[in-house]
Amino acid sequence: MTEDSTHPFPSPAPDSAPAPDGAAAPATPPTTPESSERSAFSRASDALQRHRAPSEVWGDEREAVSLALRWAAEHTTVATDPKTTARSAAELQAAVGETITEDGIGAARAMELFDSVLLPATRAAEDPMNLAYIPAAPTRAAVAFDTVVSAANVFGGVWENGAGAIFAENQVLRWIADLLEWPAESAGVFVSGGTMGNLSALATARDHALRARGRRPEGGWALACASTAHSSVASAARLLDMDVVTVPIDDRGHLTGEALEGVLAADPRICAVVASGGTTNAGIVDDLASVIPVAHRHGAWVHVDGAYGGAALAAPSAKGRFAGIQEADSFIVDPHKWLFAPYDCCALLYRDPRPAAAAHSQHAAYLDSIDRGESNPSDLAAHLSRRTRGLPLWYSLATHGTAAYSAAVERCLASARTVATAIEASEHLELLLEPELSVVVFRRPGWTPVAYRRWSQRLAKEGTLLCLPTAFAGEIALRLAFVNPQTDPAAVIDVLERTMHAADGS
Incomplete structure (x- = not known):
């Protein structure tokens, strides 16, 4: 194959060779700085892969690897496009056609379609003028290291398989726990997003209540939250067969201990209270200093949903808004929202991880040899297999330092x-x-x-x-x-x- 400068992602080119005797030399495409960089990258990638023999199953994947890695390297450095460019499925079908075929369409064509059709039909989350929903603005270091995480292909469910990667993730979790002013024995895990974090924390709360009370209450379990709580809280309640009891908010939009007191006194089914550490719609932090002691006095677990706003704990000017969070039982923050990590990444932490381990640890013949004395992320949430998704944040934090994050x-x-x-x-x-x-x-x-x-x-x-x-x-x-x-x-x-x-x- 020859380097085609008109193709956005041409196939990796071999070193040039002279034309056979009597044959016209092939036309040489014009050289540009970009094409020279691409050629150099492809040659370097091919050289790095020289020790990998073609697979008996997949054949020679050098082209596919070089194209993907080069695109990732280039995309990490280019500016984003803030336009809204979503297209209908019918339009995309017409533009892309069938890509999943018996013989495959080849790496070059697949990469071309992704770059020229599929990606442009998405919205750039990290663009500085994207202020919709809660966007994401990962550091370039974090984005680049996400490629490393994929290439390393670490199983991050148990310490035996992922000790080094889990150790690094735990250092990040410790940093967050220190922001919460939680004790040394607190622990956590990175899950896919706030929905999974809230679900896992509330499953822990329900299981903890069952163990403490000895039986399921008449009418089933319930949780209490404000009407401003994230939609994932109601979703988790449905999955856990829990009713949602809505607590009135004050005139400034906060859940308060005063309003919560009467609700908890009237409904003994409530085993968990969800407070917001920054609502997604308006960025309001509930009155944690009054909510948490009231909830604990009634024997309810307190989970703080800081998926968006919890990152503000890193800012001295905002930390006072979270007064009282030191006594919460569980907490989530999504680094892919405001801690500059790529999708998907949610940090779920427990002040005391033992109830979480009791609720989530899986046991089977092939799992019984796991060392439960070490940190096993699979014990702390509703998952077993997991990607070490906390590592891009670790790399960026280690690179830039916590002061830069603040x-x-x-x-x-x-x-x-x-x-x-x-x-x-x-x-x-x-x-x-x-x-x-x-x-x-x-x-x-x-x-x-x-x-x-x-x-x-x-x-x-x-x-x-x-x-x-x-x-x-x-x-x-x-x-x-x-x-x-x-x-x-x-x-x-x-x-x-x-x-x-x-x-x-x-």
Whole structure:
């Protein structure tokens, strides 16, 4: 094969050889810095693979490996595209065709389709102007090391198989536990996301209650939370056959011990209380200092869902909002949200891991030889097989240091405050609440729901700004989630000023 500079991911080229006698020399594509870099990468990749003989099953995979690794290396260094470019399944089918065939379509074609059709039909989560949902802004170091994790192919369920990798993950978990001011015996595990983290923690709470009380209560188990709790809490309750008892929030949107007291006194079925360490919609941190002692007085486990906001524990300016969390029983934070790790990564921690081990440890003939005296991540959540997904965060933290992480979180908090101040000073916008963390909720008085959607969709398709309508206090609103330290608040303010004057959102 020859290097084709017009192909975004040409096949790795062998060293050039002279043309046979009497034959015309093949046309040499023009050399560009990019094509030279690609050729050099391919030669280096081929050289590194020279000791790998072709597989009797898979054949020679050098081309497939070089193409994938080169794409990963290039993509880690390029800028992102903030446009919303989702396409229908019918459109993608027409553009891609059938890729899963009896004989395969080859690495070059598969890579070409991924690069030119499939990836462009996604939204860049890490773009500085993506402020929708809770986006992600991983460091380049973390993204690059995610490739290392895949290449290492470590089974991270038990210490016997993954000791070194688990040891590194545990150092990160210890850092988080120290932010929580939890004792030395606390422990945790990295799971796929907040939904799995909440499910595993609440399964532990239910099992712990059964062991403590000796029987299932009449009417079954229940958990208590505010109406602002993440949707995954209700999902976990359904899977665990638990009822959800909703506790009223105060006028600022917080779950409080005062409101919780009466609910727990009236319903002995409640074995767990879920408090928010930063709601996804508005970034509100519940009143943990009053909630936790009330819950414990009634024998209820306290789980703090900090999937988004828990990262703010690393910021000195925000840590005071989490007062009381030192006594919580379990906690989650998603590093892929605001601790600059790639998808998917949730840190689940237990103040005392023994109830978790009692609830989740699996036993079978082939598992009975596992050393239970060491750290076995499979014992602490609803899983057995697991990828060591905490390692990209470990590598980035080890590379940059915790001070850099604290500064990055502080920068996001400052950006949110700057934009909120500008909105509050604006004549045509209304700030709906002072941001507690890095979510800014506001509205454009006079706009209809249709106007909000039209404005949001137009800016998304242009690639100007990603900001989606939401609901707040029963009314339609807009929210901006600042979790990317590269986001320029002045650029966001400029977009709001330029695009939101029109009364109809056009």
